[in-house]
Amino acid sequence: MEVAQLLLGGISVGCVYGLVALGFVLIYKATESVNFAQGDLMMLGAFITLQFVNTAYWGLPFWLGVLLAVLVMAVVGYLMEALVIRRLFGQPQFAVVILTIAIGFVLRFAAGFIWGHEPLTLETPFAGRNVALGRLVIGVDEIFVIGATVVLTGTLYLFFARTRLGVAMQAASQNQLAAYYMGVPVKRIHGLIWALSGGIATIAGVLFASRGSIDPNLGLLGIKAFAAAVIGGFGSLPGALAGGLIVGIVEPFAGRYIAAGYSQIMPYAIMLVVLVLRPNGLFAQVQSKKV
Amino acid sequence: MRIHQKTSYDDDINLFEDRRQALWYLALVAGAALLPFAVSGYFLGEVTNVLILAIAGMGLMLLAGHTGQPSLGHAAFLACGAYMEAWLNNRGVSFLISLPAAGLFAGAVGAIIAIPALRMSGIYLAIATLAMGIVAEDVIVLLEPYTGGVSGTFVGAIRLAGFEIDRYGSPSGFYWLCLAITVLVALGYANLLRSSTGRAFVAIRDSEVSAKAMGINIARFKTLAFFLSCFVTGLSGALMAHFLGAFNYEAFLITISIQMLLMIVVGGMGSIHGAFFGAMVVGFLPQIITGIRQQITMTAIPGLDTGIFAAILVAMIILEPRGLYGQWLKTRIWFQLFPLARRDLFRRHKSYLKTERLK
Amino acid sequence: MSLFAVDGLSKFFGGVRAVDGVSFEVEEGEVFTIVGPNGAGKSTIFNLISRFYDVSAGRIFMDGKDITDIRPDEVIGHGIARTFQNIELFEHSTVLQNLLVGRHSRRGTNFLQNLLFLPSVRAEERAHRHEVEAIIDFLDLQAYRDKMIAGLPYGVRKIVEIGRALACGPRLLLLDEPASGLSVEETQDVAYWIEDMQKDMGLTVLMVEHDMSLVNQVSTRVLALADGKPIALGTPAEVQADRNVIEAYLGIEEEAA
Numbered sequence: 001m002e003v004a005q006l007l008l009g010g011i012s013v014g015c016v017y018g019l020v021a022l023g024f025v026l027i028y029k030a031t032e033s034v035n036f037a038q039g040d041l042m043m044l045g046a047f048i049t050l051q052f053v054n055t056a057y058w059g060l061p062f063w064l065g066v067l068l069a070v071l072v073m074a075v076v077g078y079l080m081e082a083l084v085i086r087r088l089f090g091q092p093q094f095a096v097v098i099l100t101i102a103i104g105f106v107l108r109f110a111a112g113f114i115w116g117h118e119p120l121t122l123e124t125p126f127a128g129r130n131v132a133l134g135r136l137v138i139g140v141d142e143i144f145v146i147g148a149t150v151v152l153t154g155t156l157y158l159f160f161a162r163t164r165l166g167v168a169m170q171a172a173s174q175n176q177l178a179a180y181y182m183g184v185p186v187k188r189i190h191g192l193i194w195a196l197s198g199g200i201a202t203i204a205g206v207l208f209a210s211r212g213s214i215d216p217n218l219g220l221l222g223i224k225a226f227a228a229a230v231i232g233g234f235g236s237l238p239g240a241l242a243g244g245l246i247v248g249i250v251e252p253f254a255g256r257y258i259a260a261g262y263s264q265i266m267p268y269a270i271m272l273v274v275l276v277l278r279p280n281g282l283f284a285q286v287q288s289k290k291v
Numbered sequence: 292m293r294i295h296q297k298t299s300y301d302d303d304i305n306l307f308e309d310r311r312q313a314l315w316y317l318a319l320v321a322g323a324a325l326l327p328f329a330v331s332g333y334f335l336g337e338v339t340n341v342l343i344l345a346i347a348g349m350g351l352m353l354l355a356g357h358t359g360q361p362s363l364g365h366a367a368f369l370a371c372g373a374y375m376e377a378w379l380n381n382r383g384v385s386f387l388i389s390l391p392a393a394g395l396f397a398g399a400v401g402a403i404i405a406i407p408a409l410r411m412s413g414i415y416l417a418i419a420t421l422a423m424g425i426v427a428e429d430v431i432v433l434l435e436p437y438t439g440g441v442s443g444t445f446v447g448a449i450r451l452a453g454f455e456i457d458r459y460g461s462p463s464g465f466y467w468l469c470l471a472i473t474v475l476v477a478l479g480y481a482n483l484l485r486s487s488t489g490r491a492f493v494a495i496r497d498s499e500v501s502a503k504a505m506g507i508n509i510a511r512f513k514t515l516a517f518f519l520s521c522f523v524t525g526l527s528g529a530l531m532a533h534f535l536g537a538f539n540y541e542a543f544l545i546t547i548s549i550q551m552l553l554m555i556v557v558g559g560m561g562s563i564h565g566a567f568f569g570a571m572v573v574g575f576l577p578q579i580i581t582g583i584r585q586q587i588t589m590t591a592i593p594g595l596d597t598g599i600f601a602a603i604l605v606a607m608i609i610l611e612p613r614g615l616y617g618q619w620l621k622t623r624i625w626f627q628l629f630p631l632a633r634r635d636l637f638r639r640h641k642s643y644l645k646t647e648r649l650k
Numbered sequence: 651m652s653l654f655a656v657d658g659l660s661k662f663f664g665g666v667r668a669v670d671g672v673s674f675e676v677e678e679g680e681v682f683t684i685v686g687p688n689g690a691g692k693s694t695i696f697n698l699i700s701r702f703y704d705v706s707a708g709r710i711f712m713d714g715k716d717i718t719d720i721r722p723d724e725v726i727g728h729g730i731a732r733t734f735q736n737i738e739l740f741e742h743s744t745v746l747q748n749l750l751v752g753r754h755s756r757r758g759t760n761f762l763q764n765l766l767f768l769p770s771v772r773a774e775e776r777a778h779r780h781e782v783e784a785i786i787d788f789l790d791l792q793a794y795r796d797k798m799i800a801g802l803p804y805g806v807r808k809i810v811e812i813g814r815a816l817a818c819g820p821r822l823l824l825l826d827e828p829a830s831g832l833s834v835e836e837t838q839d840v841a842y843w844i845e846d847m848q849k850d851m852g853l854t855v856l857m858v859e860h861d862m863s864l865v866n867q868v869s870t871r872v873l874a875l876a877d878g879k880p881i882a883l884g885t886p887a888e889v890q891a892d893r894n895v896i897e898a899y900l901g902i903e904e905e906a907a
Contacts, residue, residue: 034414034417084605084609087609088608088609091612093413093414094361094413094417095608095612097361097414097417098552098553098556098604098608099604099605099608099609101549101552101553102553102601102602102604102605102608103601103605104601105553105597105598105600105601105604106598106601106602106605108594108597108598109594109595109597109598109601110598112593112594113592113594113598117593117594220545223421223422223425223545226418226421226422227418227422230415230418234414261429261432261433262429262433264429265426265429265430268422268423268425268426269426271418271419271422272407272419272422272423272426275407275410275411275415275418275419276407276410300775300776300779300780301772301776303746303779304772304775304776304779479765479766482764482765482766482767482771483761483764483765485767485775486759486764486767486771486775487750487753487754487757487759487764487774487778488760488761488764488765489764490743490747490750490751490754491751491754493740493742493743493747493751494740494743494751494754496740496742497739497740497741497742497743498738498739498740498741500702500734500738501734501738501739501740502723502751503700503702503722503723504700504722504725504726504731504732504734504738505723505726505751505752505754505755505814505818506723506724506725506726506727506754506755506818507723507751507754508721508723509723515761519761561742
């Protein structure tokens with residue numbers, strides 16, 4: 001029973017990691033930029049939702065607040081690409097890494113300036129409510145997190161497989177030049193990918209906030225999402241989710257069965273092992289550079 | 292504008308372009324050596340901090356800037372140097388032995404880290420080193436018998452050739468020590484760059500395939516780059532230990548690692564000067580911000596330093612990817628050519644996306 | 651005995667037989683050219699010789715020694731240098747520095763000596779520079795000596811690549827499409843340089859090339875490949891007249907021919 005309880009908690013945290021990793025891989029696949037600020041986008045998304053929803057702030061209905069926050073963050077993501085990242089087009093990947101790290105610092109500072117550094121709690125309709133299933137006690141928040149992730153993943157799948165825009169995005173991520181020649185507006189697509197990624201980050205932020213408090217350093221959680229993305233293989237969207245679940249599930253079990261001090265190292269240890277044994281992740285295929 | 296006439300191969304081999312440039316650098320070092328007679332003890336401490344940061348910056352620059360192996364976890368090697376220095380110093384070992392030992396320890400750890408790192412490149416290496424930096428924080432706490440765990444450790448005065456040098460008791464002595472080590476590291480670094488070892492590093496950075504075809508043993512030279520980089524960073528860590536006096540794992544958090552990397556980017560990647568420019572920004576920016584804030588009587592805002600620093604960095608990467616050093620070079624050329632400089636002189640070539648997926 | 655030989659060389663990528671049982675020998679002092687349609691396996695052969703790929707079958711010999719299993723960075727030690735089809739220069743270095751990297755395999759000092767810049771290092775630097783200057787003069791690169799690669803035109807880069815390979819001091823030079831992307835005049839220069847390398851420097855050249863005027867002008871012998879298999883070997887004129895070669899290039903059906 002305890003195992004099931006740990007597993008459930010792990011899966012719901014893993015969903016959050018997976019979603020952050022998803023946004024991260026999405027951008028990497030489509031634009032070859034590595035967004036080290038993805039965790040900070042999640043943090044910002046959570047705070048904007050809090051701004052809309054909490055009674056101490058604007059007190060909008062929960063679902064409306066979430067919707068608005070997703071839209072706002074999509075705009076933020078789009079603007080980040082259009083105003084900053086796009087200007088580095090053609091520069092080495094490393095420049096983008098540094099740039100997004102710096103943007104992350106700026107976002108963290110901005111959030112601290114606006115909402116302070118004390119932990120805050122997002123007011124959700126299902127906080128503290130439980131459902132008993134036999135001897136297993138399930139938090140409504142956990143059900144919400146897992147359900148939302150499944151719905152979001154399904155929507156994204158349909159979007160990429162069925163819609164014109166989704167297919168164009170896939171094309172742009174496979175071969176930018178060819179896509180450009182076929183009339184795909186690659187630059188605008190890049191902007192939209194960042195917008196989409198901002199939206200997903202917000203949902204991840206809301207899901208995280210529904211299970212605990214948030215503060216401006218929440219973005220550092222993004223590092224665990226990197227671990228998830230790496231374990232899953234950078235190029236793979238399902239891999240990112242799987243990696244997130246692996247990290248999420250390993251954490252509580254390590255905390256339970258491994259001595260304190262060692263347990264928090266586990267996600268990184270797994271990632272390092274994956275990197276050493278399969279430098280390109282568990283779920284990715286690699287090609288070698290042609291000379 | 293001066294025209295530099297080269298008459299022998301030595302003109303390209305020497306450290307300095309000509310006598311004039313050599314005199315400038317000599318004057319700079321002499322000026323730095325005389326600084327303790329001109330400024331207050333507080334300011335001298337700040338300059339000492341900048342020197343220590345510059346050494347750390349040179350260490351990371353060698354790896355990230357010249358060999359093209361970005362490390363996001365370099366604070367771990369600062370920690371190696373700092374804890375080794377503290378441990379030896381507290382056992383009465385002379386600085387002449389403990390400093391190289393601290394460097395060698397950090398270098399050895401770096402060389403071991405290099406073994407798995409050899410298989411990774413670019414973004415994967417960045418993430419792996421990031422993870423390593425996080426793990427290092429926990430490892431420091433776990434190694435309590437040696438590191439003092441969460442509560443940290445103290446380090447006493449430096450014992451060097453019969454003298455006791457303490458950061459507070461003899462700030463000038465400590466400053467001169469740091470200055471001497473800075474100059475030595477910079478000289479060694481410059482020597483490497485003008486010989487085959489440095490060229491091999493840069494070759495690995497720019498094209499691994501070609502480097503292999505030219506007979507460069509990638510594994511050996513990457514490991515060497517890791518070793519040298521971590522050795523120098525370890526030296527910086529040892530000096531930092533004495534600068535801080537007492538420290539725990541919080542002096543080596545992952546954010547410090549990231550700041551180290553941002554520091555050399557602001558300064559200018561791929562140049563020794565960049566490490567110094569970057570160290571000056573990181574060292575002096577908080578002072579400048581505090582100064583301005585006191586002028587306009589604004590209340591303290593937590594994290595303002597980092598926020599402004601990061602904002603400068605964002606602007607820098609977009610406007611001047613070669614960092615402050617690149618800006619410095621441009622300004623110098625502008626003055627040399629005055630009034631003939633044109634905007635187009637510094638125009639950057641447009642390039643198209645170079646895919647880095649295929650490695 | 652021949653200077654260089656491959657025997658039954660094969661490389662399979664999954665089910666694709668990129669190179670399939672290729673054997674040839676290169677005599678000392680000749681210019682040996684491999685031709686063939688795109689995808690015939692020419693560049694793959696070069697990458698096998700450079701040891702970037704491991705062979706699936708077959709052996710490679712240089713000077714009678716089996717070099718099939720050495721590391722890529724050891725290839726130059728056996729006197730084999732190469733250029734790349736899609737230029738692989740050190741972008742953020744000057745032409746001079748690029749050529750000096752070519753001297754790496756001849757370095758006689760270690761990093762500790764470099765760190766202290768001992769007199770021996772200075773002497774070595776001077777000697778390397780002397781060698782490199784000879785190459786700069788040979789290839790007329792004086793005007794570009796201190797220019798960054800990143801700002802150079804394509805044609806110059808191609809020539810810097812040849813210069814860097816020469817700086818290695820090889821006995822066998824592998825040129826991977828030296829004339830691709832060059833103008834007619836530049837191609838003519840390359841032809842003269844190859845002749846000079848062969849006649850004055852005593853180099854042996856193994857070349858992959860599409861430009862038939864260059865191939866005809868400089869080649870001693872030509873090997874034609876199609877689908878990873880050798881189809882003809884002989885003088886340029888013989889190979890061009892070969893029925894199999896014409897079919898491979900033009901795709902003429904058996905009946906039509």
